[in-house]
Amino acid sequence: MNGSLMTMAELTASLPSYNPDAISVKMAHDLIAGFVTPVSGIERLPLRYALGRVLAEDVVSPVSVPGFDNAAMDGFAFCARDANLSGPLALDVVGYAYAGHPYRGDIGDGECIRIMTGAPVPGGCDTVVQQEHVEMAEDETHVVIPAGTVTCGDNIRKAGENLREGATVLAEGTVLRPAHLGLLASAGLPDVAVRRKVRVALFSTGDELRTAGMELDTGAVYDSNRTVLAGLMERLGCEVLDMGIIGDDRAELEKALQNACRNADAIVTSGGVSVGVADYTKQVMASMGDVVFWSVKMRPGRPMAFGRIHAGGDHACLFGLPGNPVAVMVSFYFFVRDALMHMMGALPAPLLTVRAQAATNFSKRVGRTEFQRGVLSQNADGNLTVRTTGEQGSGILRSMAEANAIVVLPEEGGTVRAGEWVDVVLLEGLV
Structure with missing residues (x-):
């Protein structure tokens, strides 16, 4: 889609340690934030249909609520x-x-x-x-x-203790939840101006993939990534354009990216960004636009590409996520989520992080940030504790289904022993 974005050269010029093949989690996050911009387009919706949408302007109350003692x-x-x-x-x-x-x-x-x-x-x-x-x-x-x-x-x-006439009810960028809609209704406002939904084109890549319900032939696997990502983005409030599965064919991939670029604000793919001979996503991204980075010092999710592609007069930012399902979810939560919310025009909503005491050991290698699946609970003393879900392989999607939190282990640290304190991101209720 059309829009204005900073060039890669402008964004990376002031980063002396910039290395697109081995970028830190923080730098990757900052680079993405510098590239994406809110979409244009505003529509007015009745409150009944505005749930989950992003306010396009400050809302001022026309009355005091309550209007009398x-x-x-x-x-x-x-x-x-x-x-x-x-x-x-x-x-x-x-x-x-x-x-x-x-x-x-x-x-x-x-x-x-x-x-x-x-x-x-x-x-x-x-x-x-x-x-x-x-x-x-x-x-x-x-x-x-x-x-x-x-x-x-x-x-x-007292009159006006809830809202004062002329006061700002909600700020531009607020993601409208049920309580917000009730507040607007209490002020007598029947509708509200919201930004249009961000359109995201989604597809998976790989000759081995089959859609659930199809018969599996030898060497084939079911595509779970598209289902997971569609759910994550729809819950976030995006309009998802599901383009299905694209095979390991460069021409087919180029055509899919061109179509996606013409119809979407962002493109999210899974698979095809590692170093295999049939992994074309990074190569095609480079030929159609800019690749800002393609490898992050993290686990899971190291082979992740981000950049911008062009098709005629249109352009779209592209998130090339790994093929393993846990890596896909982790990459989405820690990179794509914030970017899409910024494109939606939403106010910043950082991941909710708490400190918890490790109830088990968390093995880790120094030199990369690791995101491990955990189960957060409260012990008899009222302290938060977190234990591992077990095997942490990036293909074990069951570990994400069993987890209610992600344990964030920083790049400079090593193995965490039981009893030590760690940062934990809550997954329950997360959008």
């Missing part, structure tokens, strides 16, 4: 400002107020009204006492408030 509890409204609350207080009940049906009269000294939750608090009243805290006469004409039951100002929701 109202009761937070069922009870009795009265003026406590000058009353003696240190002893029993007797009040005459002179009326009723319900939500949507306010009391219209005046409240004098020694008087109160029975009021229901959400009903406007009449002028002259500054306190609501809960109905279960008073003693009521049988004829319900008066109540006694026991000493020490209430203080002035209790149980009143």
Whole structure:
């Protein structure tokens, strides 16, 4: 798709340690962030259809919410400002107020009204006492408030305490969740301006791949990567263009990339970025545009390519992910996710990282960042602990299904022993 991006030369000129064949995790992340830009295009949607979309502008409240002081509890409204609350207080009940049906009269000294939750608090009243805290006469004409039951100002929701008229309700870049939509509705806003969805073309590469449901011939395997990536990107809020499986044929791959470039803002592929004789993705990327890097000092996920390709007047950024399924998921979480969110125009939402105590050893080699699958839990002392899911091979997708966290082991460190503390990224609820 058309758009403006910094050139590779401009981006890498100030990086003296830049080596596209052995790049650090941090540098890879920074380079991607420098290349991608938010998509253009805004649409206005009813709130009902805006869930998960990204706000295209700040939203200002046209009203105060609530618009009036109202009761937070069922009870009795009265003026406590000058009353003696240190002893029993007797009040005459002179009326009723319900939500949507306010009391219209005046409240004098020694008087109160029975009021229901959400009903406007009449002028002259500054306190609501809960109905279960008073003693009521049988004829319900008066109540006694026991000493020490209430203080002035209790149980009143003040006008504007939720939103003030003219105040910013939500900032541009907010990813709209159910609570956000409720907040907008409470301000009387029926629709909202959002950025259009980021379009991502997705395909897997490899002659050995088959789509689930097909019969497997000798040497063939089912393609799980496309299913995983489509789910991750759809949950993120992208529009996924599934282009299927592309064989190990350079001309076929070039044609697929050209079509993807014309129809998408980003392209995500899996497989074809290692050093095998039939791994064409990196070669084709270089012939059609720029390859920013193609190897990251990490495990799993070392053979990962990122760059930009051109097709006519269109261009798109391309994430060439590894072929092994765990490496695909790790690469997505730690690189592609942030890039796509930036393209969506979303406010930064870093991965949630916590510190936990290792309950098992985590073997690691110095010189690369490792992302190991773990199970995070809380021990009897209330401390977070994390254990390995077992074998950490990049083809063992079961280890991702069993994990609820990723243990991040930094490049400069070695094996972590049980009892040491590690950084852990939570997977539950992650988008």
